[in-house]
Amino acid sequence: MVIRAMFIICLFVSFLIPLTTYSAWQKPVEVIVGIWGQEETEFGIKRGDTSDRFPWLTAILSDGKIVISDGVNEREVVFNSDGTLFKVISWYIQSGTEKTVSSEYPLYKYWDVQGYTTEGNIWIKINNYLLKSPTGELLKTTTERPLELGKVKKRRLSGEEYKYTIQYHDRVYTIPTENIYEEGFIRDINSNLYGIGTVTDPKDVYVDAEWEGNTVSERAQPHFIVSRYSQCGILQARLDISADKSHFRKTDTGVIRDDSLLRQYGKPVVAPNGDVYTWKRTTDTYSILKWTWQDDPNPAADIPDAPVNLTISPSPTSINLTWKASLQDPGCVTGYEIGRSTVSDGTYSAIGTVPSGVFSYSDTSAEAGMTYYYKVRAVGGDGYSEYSNTESGQR
Secondary structure, three states, rough: OOOOOOOOEEOOOOOOOOOOOOEEOOOOEEEEEEEEEOOOOOOOEEEOOOOEEEEEEEEOOOOOEEEEEOOOOEEEEEEEEOOOOEEEEOOEEOOOOOEEOOOHHHHHHOEEEEEOOOOOEEEEOOOOEEOOOOOOOOEEOOOOOOHHHHHHEEEEOOOOOOEEEEEEEEEEEEEOOOOOOOOEEEOOEEEEEEEEEEOOOOOEEEEEEOOEEEEHHHHHHHHEEEEEEOOOOOOEEEEEEOOEHHHEEEEEOEEEEEEEEEEOOOOOEOOOOOOOEEEEEEEOEEEEEOOOOOOOOOOOOOOOOOEEEOOOOOOOOOEEEEEOOOOOOOEEEEEEEEEEEOOOOOOOEEEEEEEEEEOOOEEEHHHHHHEEEEEEEEEEEEEEEEEEEOOOOOO
């Protein structure tokens, strides 16, 4: 049997994966590469005609360790952040005819990561919600989704535009988007929010090969996306991960896959620091890809969107203002500041503020017979939003 290299550290693979990404994430590297097998540094696979069983990337710990659940070989495999092997934990211990659960197995069972705490602990979901330390110690169990993992509400704004409101114990995020994040949301330890979903590009059609004398053409399968939002709910970057690629053909006995063209990618895992990982498998190898997050050295201010549709309604005793909320209310908006001037292009002075959730103001200091110009801006995040439209009126 030919021995193949098991692990390749920091090998750039941008030429292997067609992807679209913004400058916030660096191009991916393969931090782990292994072949199929049963040895300690190999990965188990059980092949089927139309589907296979193979390992899943389950968690990235606060110290960068990578946890992979190899169900075919019945073990958890843990790697250091640099891709070197840290530990292999068998699910069971065989003693004669007796098979018992390994005492170490629960320590490395990090299936279905839901979120992180600033202390480096990890929320996971296995029937109930479990809070575990990076060393596997069980800290808390709850049957209800805790508020620190976010309560998500979604509503349609118009057409394909949606608005997500994600309420945590310490803040609310409001996300206007055309994407549907069916895989959910997760926060990193710096309170940046990530939405994970799938999209299909209708133009993403490829012709792969001549197969049994025929040209095989297929539309790409939906591919995963990861969108990163600031603490004020502003989109910072979106990562597109390549679509799965495989072929099937019908025979008298059923459907058979052409394994020679197989390439498949797994659900992304967001690390506590905002890096993104996923697995990739081919007919010969199983690997872990990593996109490293890099902050912009000159970041834009994290501020909410402006309120809109300011209207004026004069009365004998005041000039009354109403407007529609900033998209980040509820969210990072803490209030609204009302600006007033006696000329449309003059200096606007703040004459009052109202808290978030309030979208009206009565200017009782306006003098009768005077014309005033008004505009409103949201307060929150790193400062002030842009102003709304300008409207004028007099008592």
